[in-house]
Amino acid sequence: MNQQLQDRLNQIPDKILTEEFLKSQGLGNEIGFWIFDYAPEDELQVRDHLRFLENFLAKKHSHLKVVNINLLQAMRDYLDQRNFTDKAIQMQKAKGDQALLKALSGPLHMDKFAPFLLEHCRADEYDIVLITGVGSVWPVLRAHNLLNKLHALLGHKPLVLFYPGYYSGQSLALFNRIPSNNYYRAFKLVP
Template sequence: MNESLQQRLNQIPDMILSEDFLKKKGLGGDLCFWIFDYAPEGELQVREFLTFLNGMLSSKHKQLNVVHINLLEDMIAYLKDRDLLDKAFDLQKKKGDAALLKALKGPLHMDKFVPFLLEHHQIKDQDLVLFSGVGSVWPLLRAHNLLNSLHADLGHVPLVLFYPGEYTGKDLTLFNRIPSNNYYRAFKLISE
C-alpha cells in the first residue's frame, strides 16, 4: 500500500462532506469540478477506497444524493442499451482495435454518451457525483472531453473525477504519459 496516497485518500471524506464543498462556497462562481489525481500504480488502492467511500456515504450520510459513476460499467451499459456491445466485440475480433475505435467514435461521442449518463443516473438531482474508470475506457473516452461536455448540464453539482495520472491545475496527463493537449479548468481535490 502506498502510504502517501492513502493519506491523501483519507482526507477526501472530510473534504467532500464539508458544507463549503457541498454548497460550493469560495469558488468565486467557478464550476465545482474537482480532480483527484494519483499515480496509475495506485489504481487498485483507489478502487478499494471508492468501495469504502460509497459504503460509508450510503450508510452514514443517507440525506445526501451521491452517485458513483464507473465509466467502464456505464460505457458497457450504454453500448448494451444501443445493441452495440456484441457487435463491438465481433468487430474487434475480426478487424482489430483500430477498426473498433473508428466504429465507436460516433456512438461514443459526448453528444450521445453524456445525455445517457445524465438520464441513467439522474445526475442533475444529485448532491455529489464521483467519476472513476477513466483509465479503463481510454482511448474510447477521454476525461477532458467528458468534463467539458458536462459543464453546461452539471456546473452546479460538485463533481470529483478520480484520475490515474497527473493534473497540474490546467493539464491532464493520463497514466503520467499521455498528455491531453487541452487546457482544463477544475480544482485539484487534494494536493500531494
C-alpha cells in the same frame, strides 16, 4: 500500501462534506468539478478506498446522496442499449482496434454519451457525483472531453473525477504518460 496516497484519500471526506464543496461556493464562478489524481499503480488501493468512502457516507451522512459512476460499466450499458456491443466485438476481431475506435467515435461522441450518462445514472437526483474507471475506457473515452461536456449539463452539482495519472491544474496526463488536451476548469481535490 502507499501511505502518502492513504493520507490523501483520508482527506476526501473532510473536503467533500464542507458546505463550500456541496454548494460549489468560493470557486470564482467556476463549476464545482474536482479531480483526485493518483499514480496508476495505486488503482486497487483507490478502488478499495472508494468502497469504504461510499459505505462511510451512507452510514454517517445518509442525508447526502452520492453516486459513483463507473465509466466502463456506463459505456457498456450505453452500447448494449444501442445494440452495438456484439457488433463492436465482431468489428474488433475482424478489423482491429483502430477500425473499432473509428466506428465508436460517432456513437460515443460526447454530445450523445454525456447526456446518456447523466440520465442513466440519474445524476440529477444526487448531491455528489463521483466518476471512476477513466483508465478502463481509454482511448475510447477521454476524460477532458467528458468533463467539458458535463460542465454544460451538470450545472453547479459537485463532481469528483478519480484520475489514474497526473493533473497539474492545467493539463491531464493519463497513466502519467499520455498527455491530454489542456483542461483548466477543474480543481485538485486534495493536493
